[in-house]
Amino acid sequence: MVENEKILENLEKVGFGRKEAEVFLELIKNPGTNGSQIAKTLGYPRTTVYQNLDILQKKGYINSYLDKEITFYKTMDLNEIFENYKKNVESATKFLKDELNKVGVSGKQKQFYNLNSFDDIKDRFKTILKRAEKVVYINTNLDLFEFEKDFKKLKEKGVRIILFSFNKTDYANLGIEAYIRESFNLNVTDSEKRIMVAIDSTAAIIGSNYEGEFCGTYSENKLLVNIVTEHIKNNIHLMKLENQFGHNINKIITLDF
Structure with missing residues (x-):
């Protein structure tokens, strides 16, 4: 059966x-x-x-x-x-x-689509995970064990799954390359849940429960996808610098205007 x-x-x-x-x-x-x-x-x-x-x-x-x-x-x-x-x-x-x-109509400009609930965001996340061929970048404090089967299929395809988070969680069994900025180690509350995802430089999701209601955006617009990808990469890079130079990295990296 x-x-x-x-x-x-x-x-x-x-x-x-x-x-x-x-x-x-x-x-x-x-x-x-x-x-x-x-x-x-x-x-x-x-x-x-x-x-x-x-x-x-x-x-x-x-x-x-x-x-x-x-x-x-x-x-x-x-x-x-x-x-x-x-x-x-x-x-x-x-x-x-x-x-x-x-x-x-030119296909160069991709549209933005509203995601109006937590379920919409999770469903869209599952959908674009199936399309991934090379790499998935994730920045979230959501529980990713819900997507264990999806990640397993990606690993079987040889897709890299890279996570940055401020919340310490052991995702080793999911085959995720996890980068945790433990100096923050924020507590996850219902008012602080968020997710950012970029897939193969082709699609992105941004979502959070702003003012108590979960909402988000999905797009294949390359500018947004690149912004999300670079944001996650930069967070990982800063975390590595902090690990190397200590917490004073925030004083070392300053901008004078």
Whole structure:
């Protein structure tokens, strides 16, 4: 029997968000359950589950019915769902292929895309990790063990994963080249989480929970990618200088204006 993780990964490939896929799979296993039951099984807040149930219903993947004033959910016919998905993808692909070739827009300037939640940032991070071919630069205080499987696949491809952080964490088992500026050793709190990532000089993510809400930006704009890459490299370089010359490095490196 195919393991759940493999099913979830393939649902993501056909356009499901991670939590959408988990809720959808749970409904396949236990049709006719309500949001509270699903939340209890998956260990998610009920608000999160109901948000994803609403998304799935709007996409036409599930329907709902009332029984004694309680809303229950079940999936639509699976063959119908994926047959419709196949037709929609084929139709959309043909349209885009024909129409985008007519658009005479320069591809030199890449756009910036808003990431409006922590889940959006994590999902985008996982997506661009799969595209990495040479090196991944990371500056974060987030728990990276959540991405252990992704890092393992990168190491198998021979991709270097380079991390700079102010927070001491042992990532040796993840195959990460970690540079920790221990002189700071900041404590991670919910109000201070952040992430910066650059992939192969082709894509970048910047995100933090500014003012309590997680938000960020994703772009393939080369200027932003280079800024993120150089920022992380410079932090590593400064850390090495500090290790060599001591904390007085901050007095040695001064700028006179």
